[in-house]
Amino acid sequence: MISTEINYGDVYLVPKKTVVDSRKECDTSVAFGPRRFTMPVYPSNMKSVVNAASCEYFARLGWFYTMHRFNVSVVEFVADMQQKGLFASISMGVNEDSYQQVSDLQAAGLTPEYITLDVANAWCVKAERMIKHLKASFPGSFIIGGNIATAEAARELEAWGCDAIKAGIAGGRVCITKNKTGFHRPMISTVQDCAAAVSVPVIADGGIVEHGDIAKALVCGATMVMAGSLFAGFDESAGEIVEISGKLYKEYFGSASQFNKGAYVNVEGKKILVEYKGRIDKLLLELQEDLQSSVSYAGGRDLAALRDVEMIRVPR
Numbered sequence: 106m107i108s109t110e111i112n113y114g115d116v117y118l119v120p121k122k123t124v125v126d127s128r129k130e131c132d133t134s135v136a137f138g139p140r141r142f143t144m145p146v147y148p149s150n151m152k153s154v155v156n157a158a159s160c161e162y163f164a165r166l167g168w169f170y171t172m173h174r175f176n177v178s179v180v181e182f183v184a185d186m187q188q189k190g191l192f193a194s195i196s197m198g199v200n201e202d203s204y205q206q207v208s209d210l211q212a213a214g215l216t217p218e219y220i221t222l223d224v225a226n227a228w229c230v231k232a233e234r235m236i237k238h239l240k241a242s243f244p245g246s247f248i249i250g251g252n253i254a255t256a257e258a259a260r261e262l263e264a265w266g267c268d269a270i271k272a273g274i275a276g277g278r279v280c281i282t283k284n285k286t287g288f289h290r291p292m293i294s295t296v297q298d299c300a301a302a303v304s305v306p307v308i309a310d311g312g313i314v315e316h317g318d319i320a321k322a323l324v325c326g327a328t329m330v331m332a333g334s335l336f337a338g339f340d341e342s343a344g345e346i347v348e349i350s351g352k353l354y355k356e357y358f359g360s361a362s363q364f365n366k367g368a369y370v371n372v373e374g375k376k377i378l379v380e381y382k383g384r385i386d387k388l389l390l391e392l393q394e395d396l397q398s399s400v401s402y403a404g405g406r407d408l409a410a411l412r413d414v415e416m417i418r419v420p421r
């Protein structure tokens with residue numbers, strides 16, 4: 106039996122009666138773990154998207170962020186953020202170097218507020234070991250596990266102790282996993298299934314093309330949305346600037362790309378150039394305005410309104 110599954114571009118949201126006098130009245134803030142953030146969307150924990158400076162920028166704005174895990178001294182990063190009075194949100198892998206980083210943080214007496222276990226398929230024994238280790242080592246931290254794409258996987262990660270679960274396999278712009286392995290699930294189906302299966306928050310990761318896709322993810326039950334290409338190409342994005350025939354671009358590459366790995370081994374990501382777009386503040390404002398508008402079309406005053414919106418499928 107072959108089932109039909111759907112992506113953000115396959116659906117739209119049905120408008121309700123607006124109850125606010127201005128879209129500015131609509132509150133886009135979200136409680137996530139021990140804190141509340143300005144918006145339910147944040148940049149991917151990829152080396153071509155975030156760096157220490159952009160993490161600080163987002164934290165100061167009141168947006169959530171997660172630092173990537175590639176050649177990062179987590180002790181230095183966590184100490185630096187916390188010394189500045191900001192929250193620390195880091196990523197970990199499943200191999201020996203990550204266990205060493207856990208020991209280093211403990212030795213330094215540091216507890217990150219948020220830790221993301223970041224592997225391609227977190228529904229695996231190595232991720233289970235690391236999630237349990239993180240929960241035992243940092244009982245005060247908020248542990249996010251990902252990525253997964255099915256209800257069964259989401260339930261297991263919740264049972265292992267994840268405080269939030271990141272869903273989305275092979276839907277990213279620089280992802281080649283679906284081409285190389287055949288595995289992928291479209292995002293609407295992924296988020297609906299995973300969010301319905303667990304009581305912890307679900308983060309919809311990857312595949313955001315239009316700003317309205319963020320509202321669609323929230324309607325499907327996501328609490329947060331992670332996006333890479335949306336936040337790539339700006340001054341505050343981590344990728345390098347490249348000039349071709351007088352036009353400026355920025356690099357955006359996958360975490361499992363040859364470029365990030367430094368070797369052509371188990372490559373499941375690629376590097377692309379995205380148009381250089383200058384400062385990111387205009388994008389952040391527009392994202393907030395668009396989501397405020399979504400809330401008004403949903404007939405509410407805050408993000409809770411998006412929990413009760415009809416979604417229709419449109420032929421493409």
Ligand SMILES: NC(=O)C1=CN([C@@H]2O[C@H](COP(=O)(O)OP(=O)(O)OC[C@H]3O[C@@H](n4cnc5c(N)ncnc54)[C@H](OP(=O)(O)O)[C@@H]3O)[C@@H](O)[C@H]2O)C=CC1
Pocket residue numbers: 198199200223224225226231252273274275276277280282311359360361371373
């Ligand atoms: N969201 C997505 O769809 C995807 C995201 N990514 C991103 O790319 C980065 C690299 O991911 P990942 O390869 O997991 O991390 P790592 O390269 O750090 O691999 C983690 C460990 O798990 C092992 N491993 C990885 N995949 C498998 C597998 N399919 N079966 C058995 N063991 C496996 C690896 O061993 P070995 O290499 O020897 O197999 C390695 O020891 C991450 O940041 C991840 O988020 C990558 C692909 C898909």
Ligand SMILES: Nc1nc2c(ncn2[C@@H]2O[C@H](COP(=O)(O)O)[C@@H](O)[C@H]2O)c(=O)[nH]1
Pocket residue numbers: 149150151252273275276277278279280281282283310311312313331332333334335358359360361362373374375
């Ligand atoms: N299959 C791969 N997925 C990757 C890789 N690096 C990151 N990612 C995932 O993509 C999203 C971002 O997607 P976008 O559509 O918003 O650009 C990111 O958060 C990861 O989950 C990779 O090398 N291969």
